[in-house]
Amino acid sequence: MPVPASTRLRALLNDPSQIIVAPGVYDGISARLALNAGFGALYMTGAGTSMSALGVADLGLATMTEMKQNAEMIANLDRSVPVIADADTGYGATLNVARTTASYIAAGVAGFHLEDQVVNKKCGHLAGKQLVSKEEYLARIHAAVETRKRLESDIVIIARTDALQSLGLEESLNRLEAAVNAGADVAFLEAISTREELEAVCARFKGKAPVMYGMVQGFNAYKVTVQEAQAFGVQIIVYAAVCLTPSFLAVSQALKTLKETGDTEQYSGQGTPHKLFDACGLKELVDFDRLIADSIQN
Numbered sequence: 001m002p003v004p005a006s007t008r009l010r011a012l013l014n015d016p017s018q019i020i021v022a023p024g025v026y027d028g029i030s031a032r033l034a035l036n037a038g039f040g041a042l043y044m045t046g047a048g049t050s051m052s053a054l055g056v057a058d059l060g061l062a063t064m065t066e067m068k069q070n071a072e073m074i075a076n077l078d079r080s081v082p083v084i085a086d087a088d089t090g091y092g093a094t095l096n097v098a099r100t101t102a103s104y105i106a107a108g109v110a111g112f113h114l115e116d117q118v119v120n121k122k123c124g125h126l127a128g129k130q131l132v133s134k135e136e137y138l139a140r141i142h143a144a145v146e147t148r149k150r151l152e153s154d155i156v157i158i159a160r161t162d163a164l165q166s167l168g169l170e171e172s173l174n175r176l177e178a179a180v181n182a183g184a185d186v187a188f189l190e191a192i193s194t195r196e197e198l199e200a201v202c203a204r205f206k207g208k209a210p211v212m213y214g215m216v217q218g219f220n221a222y223k224v225t226v227q228e229a230q231a232f233g234v235q236i237i238v239y240a241a242v243c244l245t246p247s248f249l250a251v252s253q254a255l256k257t258l259k260e261t262g263d264t265e266q267y268s269g270q271g272t273p274h275k276l277f278d279a280c281g282l283k284e285l286v287d288f289d290r291l292i293a294d295s296i297q298n
């Protein structure tokens, strides 16, 4: 029996000398490229899923089913590489959160984060976010923890709070601490923008729970390298936009060039689309097909 991805993620988390670096992926190509680049974990960005699967900005429009479907595809490209997936608010009340947890477990997701925004949420870096009460947030965490227990899973539950913007640092840390006491495994303070905030979350959870940091370039996120994050005590760092930003910029440029010049020949010497097929498993698929054909003939 192969080791479940959640168990692998737990093993990584149990070693505080390691930092888990998870690039944000949102579709088959970005996930394949991140796997081919050798990352030991992936992060399924909800913002990226919303934009790539639905064509809309991250305003809580993606449903649980759409999120789970994307997470399942990504998690099953290489089951030995754990995928941490965005589960937003859990998509409803307690029973919805339980269903989300069960669905993510069945999909092969290794870990997921649950936050305290209202169901019609916004990307964590936008203004005007609204929160549910601490009690309602903790009910979400309890529902996930209880479901995990009933399904005998070890999926990693990451508590995220978006409270920094409206309630401030101390109340945000209190919310995360209560979530960890309720059985969440990891603390994720969303939209950190200063060194003090990053230091404070690491200090509060030192020896109690691993800390996750969301490093989104271009927003107001406090900028750290992987090495600096590790020195602060961060154990998971996710780069939600690392694939989104270059794909947005490069594709926009290529389309502009086609529109203006009527030509795509500047890419002709690059060896694509063949290289892209190779990046997405062409050789393995052809080899498999041949193996079966040979086995029928013999």
Ligand SMILES: C[C@](O)(C(=O)O)[C@H](CC(=O)O)C(=O)O
Pocket: 024, 044, 045, 046, 047, 048, 058, 086, 122, 123, 124, 125, 190, 191, 214, 216, 240, 241
């Ligand atoms: C982490 C995040 O939830 C995501 O969906 O990747 C987003 C990131 C983004 O919008 O770039 C967030 O809310 O921070």
